[in-house]
Amino acid sequence: MDKSSEEAGYNANYVQAFEFYLQQSEEHKAICAFMDKVLPDEFTRIGEGKSSFNVLGVGSGGGEMDAHMLHILQSRLPATPVSVDVVEPSKKLIDNFKALVARTPSLQKIPFTWNAIACGEYEKQVKGNKRFDFIHMIQMLYYVDDYVATIKFFQGLLRENGRLLIIHEGGGSGWATLWKTYKKELCTRSISNYISASDIKDQLKALGLKFEEHLAPNTLDMTDCFTEGSKKGQLLLDFMTDQNFHTTMTPETRAGVLDLLRNKCSTVKNGRILFDCGLSCLVVHT
Secondary structure, eight states, rough: OOOTTTTTOOHHHHHHHHHHHHHHHHHHHHHHHHHHHHHHHHHHHHHHHSSOOEEEEEEOTSSSHHHHHHHHHHHHHHOOOOOEEEEEEEEHHHHHHHHHTTHHHHTTSOOOEOOOOHHHHHHHTTTOOOEEEEEEESSGGGGGGOOOHHHHHHHTTTEEEEEEEEEEEOTHHHHHHHHHHHHHHHSSSSSSSOOOHHHHHHHHHTOOEEEEEEEEEEEEEEEGSSTTTOOOHHHHHHHHHSHHHHHHHHHHHHHHHHHHHHHTTTEEEETEEEEEEEEEEEEEEO
16 A cells, blocks of 8 residues: 555554553643643743744644644643644544644634645745744654754745644654664554654754753553453553564564563553653754
8 A cells, every 4th residue: 555545654554553552651641741741831921922833834743732732732822822833634633633623712812724735745844934923843753864954944934933843753762762673663654764862852853953852751551461352552562663563573582572562662560561761852943
C-alpha cells in the first residue's frame, strides 16, 4: 500500500493502535501536566502587547492536546482574538477534531483553518507567507523526510516573541532504547529513521536556536505484552514496533525485543512491568 492510500502513514489499523496506546499509557495526561505548569506564563509572555494570537498545530491528531492548550490560552488572554491552523494528514483524525470543536463551546469562538495534508505539502503551500505566535509539534517529527529542515521552516514562521513547542520521546526513554537497538528491523514502514529528543536537541544547538527543555515522566503498564494470547498485549506490541509483531518478525527477533523491553526499557513495581515512555518538551524561541 503506498503512502497516499495510507494518508501519510496513518492507516486504519495504525489509528486504532495509536488510540489504544494513548488510553493505556495516559500520555495525554503527562503532556497536560506539563502544559498546565509551563504554558500559562509562556502564553502571557508571547501575547504581551499583541492584538491577535495565531496558533499552528502540526500533526494535531484528534485535537485533544490542542483543545487543552487553547483553553489555557483563552484563560490567560481572554480579550485577545485567537485563530488556529491545523495540519493533520489523517482525515479520520481531522473529523475527530472537528467533532471535538462542535461539542466545546469555547472552541466554537475560534476560527479554524483545516489542512488535511501532510506536513511537507503544507510547507509547499504556505511558503513562509503566514506567521504564527505559537506552533506545536507533538510526536510528529518521525514522519517527515528531513526533520532538521522541518524545524527550521516552522521556526521561521514565528512572529516576534513566538515559540515553537516540540514534544517528543525522551532520549533516555524505553522508546529510544527499543528503536535504536532494533533500528534495522523496525524502521521499515511509516518511520524510516528513528530520532529521539536527544537527536533533536543536538540539532537545535547546531542551528544556534535558544530553547528550554521540560521533562514529562510517564510509564506504560505493559505486563500484558508478556502474557501469552493477550489481545491487549498484542495490540500494544503492534503499535510499539509499528508492525504485526507476531507475524512479521522472526521468533529470534521477537524474543530479543521482549527481553529488551523487560530488562532495559522497563522497571517492575508491585509485580507489574512498567515501560518508560517519558517525554521531552522543548520550547524553542523565535
